[in-house]
Amino acid sequence: AQSVTQPDIHITVSEGASLELRCNYSYGATPYLFWYVQSPGQGLQLLLKYFSGDTLVQGIKGFEAEFKRSQSSFNLRKPSVHWSDAAEYFCAVGNTNAGKSTFGDGTTLTVKP
Amino acid sequence: DAGVTQSPTHLIKTRGQHVTLRCSPISGHKSVSWYQQVLGQGPQFIFQYYEKEERGRGNFPDRFSARQFPNYSSELNVNALLLGDSALYLCASSGMARDSANEQFFGPGTRLTVL
Numbered sequence: 001a002q003s004v005t006q007p008d009i010h011i012t013v014s015e016g017a018s019l020e021l022r023c024n025y026s027y028g029a030t031p032y033l034f035w036y037v038q039s040p041g042q043g044l045q046l047l048l049k050y051f052s053g054d055t056l057v058q059g060i061k062g063f064e065a066e067f068k069r070s071q072s073s074f075n076l077r078k079p080s081v082h083w084s085d086a087a088e089y090f091c092a093v094g095n096t097n098a099g100k101s102t103f104g105d106g107t108t109l110t111v112k113p
Numbered sequence: 114d115a116g117v118t119q120s121p122t123h124l125i126k127t128r129g130q131h132v133t134l135r136c137s138p139i140s141g142h143k144s145v146s147w148y149q150q151v152l153g154q155g156p157q158f159i160f161q162y163y164e165k166e167e168r169g170r171g172n173f174p175d176r177f178s179a180r181q182f183p184n185y186s187s188e189l190n191v192n193a194l195l196l197g198d199s200a201l202y203l204c205a206s207s208g209m210a211r212d213s214a215n216e217q218f219f220g221p222g223t224r225l226t227v228l
Contacts, residue, residue, distance in 0.1 A: 004155075034216070043117075043203055043219035044156070090155050099146035099207050099217050100169045103155030 002027045004091050006104035013081050014112045021076040021107050023091030033074040034092040034101065035065055044090065050074065061085070086111045115140070117220035119204050125226045126194050134189040134223045138206030144168070145187040146217060147179055148203040156203055162187055191225075199227045 003026045013019050025031055032051050036044040048059025055067040065076045074091060088108050094101035118137045126132050138145050144163040148156035158171040162181035176192045185206075191198055201224050205217035 036219075041224075043221045044205075045219070046216055049216055092155075099144050099161040099163075099205065099215075100158055101217070102158065103148075105153070105155045 002031075002093050002102045004093050004102055004104035006089075006091055006107050008107045009105075010108045010110070012110040012112060015083050016080050019076075019078045019081045019085070019109070021089050021091075021109070023074045023076065023104060024072050025074060025091070025093045026072065027093050029095065031074075031093045032095055033065075033067060034094070035059065035063070035074075035076050036090045036092065036103075037061075038088045038090065038106075040087075047076070047089075081109075081111055083111045083113065085109060117204055117206050117218055119202075119220040119223050121223060122221070123224045123226075125228060127228050128194055128196060130194050130227075131190065131192050132194060132225060134191075134202050134204075134225070135186065136189070136204030136206075136220060137186045138204075139218055142206035142208050142218075143185050144207045144215075144217075145181055145185065146205045146207070147187070147189045148205065149173070150201040150203055150222070151197075152200070159189070194227045196227050199225060201225075 005024045034049045035047040047063045050057050050067045088106045090106045092101040092103045120135045146161040147159040150156045160179040161169040165181045179189045181187045201222040203222045204220045207215045207217040
């Protein structure tokens with residue numbers, strides 16, 4: 001069975017500081033990996049996705065993520081956080097059919113001024 | 114272009130009642146998935162429909178059912194509501210292209226409160 005673990009429930013960073021959100025997955029085949037962001041009361045917005053190829057993927061809003069097969073990880077990074085980045089972040093794993101994705105329980109990001 | 118739309122936005126029901134949630138996918142998308150997001154947790158997969166056929170079902174009781182219409186819109190039905198059914202219900206659509214993996218696009222969700 002596939003699963004996703006986001007070890008950090010809540011992270012606080014200062015505006016302008018760098019950010020790394022951790023994601024570990026368990027999947028029996030080649031995983032398709034996603035990071036989503038959710039603002040309060042809103043749906044999910046896709047930040048980036050990894051299907052194959054270059055293991056460092058670039059997304060929207062200045063985010064990037066690196067796929068490390070040996071560590072079963074897909075960590076999300078941003079070099080300089082903005083106050084508007086405060087939100088809930090979800091990592092998800094699936095196969096070619098993204099409509100059956102398995103999500104982690106999310107990491108809440110707070111940005112200090 | 115309109116994104117995924119869901120109705121209603123909010124809904125309050127009492128235990129034992131029935132509820133119907135509606136979703137309209139992005140134009141041209143033939144796949145619709147439903148997720149339940151309980152407060153403090155990630156979305157949990159409930160159903161996927163493609164071309165009006167069920168393509169997958171998550172670990173939810175038979176009180177949950179869904180269907181997809183010829184215009185690819187979808188309904189999620191929940192019978193005999195329990196307090197634990199209180200959640201944000203998310204609908205997502207995707208294109209299901211044959212030659213590439215697909216991403217899904219989420220609607221804003223329906224917030225269901227069961228009293």
